[in-house]
Amino acid sequence: MSFVSVSDIWQAYDDRSIIERVNVSVDEGEFISIVGASGCGKSTFLRLLLGQERPTRGEISIDGGEPAVEPNRERGVVFQRYSVFPHLTVRENLIAGTGFSTRFGFLRGNAYRAALDAADAMLLRIGLNHVANQYPASLSGGMQQRLAIGQAMTAKPRVLLLDEPFGALDPGTRIQMHEFLMELRDATNMTIFMVTHDLEEGFKLGDRVLVFDKPRWDPDDPGAYGATITYDFDAKNGGIPFQNILKRDPSVQSA
Numbered sequence: 383m384s385f386v387s388v389s390d391i392w393q394a395y396d397d398r399s400i401i402e403r404v405n406v407s408v409d410e411g412e413f414i415s416i417v418g419a420s421g422c423g424k425s426t427f428l429r430l431l432l433g434q435e436r437p438t439r440g441e442i443s444i445d446g447g448e449p450a451v452e453p454n455r456e457r458g459v460v461f462q463r464y465s466v467f468p469h470l471t472v473r474e475n476l477i478a479g480t481g482f483s484t485r486f487g488f489l490r491g492n493a494y495r496a497a498l499d500a501a502d503a504m505l506l507r508i509g510l511n512h513v514a515n516q517y518p519a520s521l522s523g524g525m526q527q528r529l530a531i532g533q534a535m536t537a538k539p540r541v542l543l544l545d546e547p548f549g550a551l552d553p554g555t556r557i558q559m560h561e562f563l564m565e566l567r568d569a570t571n572m573t574i575f576m577v578t579h580d581l582e583e584g585f586k587l588g589d590r591v592l593v594f595d596k597p598r599w600d601p602d603d604p605g606a607y608g609a610t611i612t613y614d615f616d617a618k619n620g621g622i623p624f625q626n627i628l629k630r631d632p633s634v635q636s637a
């Protein structure tokens with residue numbers, strides 16, 4: 383049985399269809415990239431996976447159960463910006479990451495000490511131990527994003543949801559973050575959903591690339607139909623299938 387199963391979900395706001403008839407099955411440990419035009423419902427789909435919203439119709443199950451409404455160990459989340467708490471230091475942000483996995487976010491006694499140890503281990507892992515007592519505003523964009531991913535990871539989520547996590551970074555930092563994320567992924571077997579506007583990034587990191595688009599469109603009523611998954615590309619072994627065909631068959635290349 384698949385680990386994440388999405389069965390015929392629809393989501394509408396005020397009679398405006400955003401996504402419709404979305405079906406997808408994902409195995410544990412798969413990395414799913416999600417691409418699509420701006421406003422077509424990619425973040426909405428992540429919120430449904432997160433359990434922040436319930437679909438208007440259809441069902442989502444993660445490991446056989448509904449996504450929990452409260453944040454818990456099951457899922458971690460990293461947004462493009464504002465993922466970390468500005469009023470907490472780097473170390474405190476990581477301790478808060480462990481707190482997410484408890485019912486009310488509080489840690490006491492042994493649990494607090496364990497969280498402190500986990501935070502220090504993560505500080506080393508993400509290379510931020512030298513700035514442990516600084517506040518996020520004093521860090522570069524890449525460091526803040528490493529912190530955000532580290533924070534999500536301290537709760538050891540089984541599913542990591544990434545909403546354009548590298549969109550605000552310069553190209554060099556972005557490549558470093560790709561390597562960092564792939565290392566974490568290899569070490570944990572997390573299932574990852576990542577929304578990106580960068581097709582190349584989607585194919586480079588993902589095992590699959592899902593394309594969201596509107597197959598039906600009423601010019602007189604743009605909200606009548608929602609977006610769905612129009613393509614589900616296999617992106618393993620170096621990415622874009624078309625490029626692989628070119629590499630294998632030089633006659634296609636010279637044509």
Ligand SMILES: Nc1ncnc2c1ncn2[C@@H]1O[C@H](COP(=O)(O)OP(=O)(O)OP(=O)(O)O)[C@@H](O)[C@H]1O
Nearest residue numbers: 395396400418419420421422423424425426427577
């Ligand atoms: N809570 C809400 N109430 C009403 N409309 C909403 C709500 N959340 C999202 N929408 C609308 O749903 C549509 C899809 O938004 P969403 O953020 O999911 O798109 P997206 O594909 O992630 O866009 P982008 O690529 O620009 O981030 C938008 O038109 C947005 O205004």
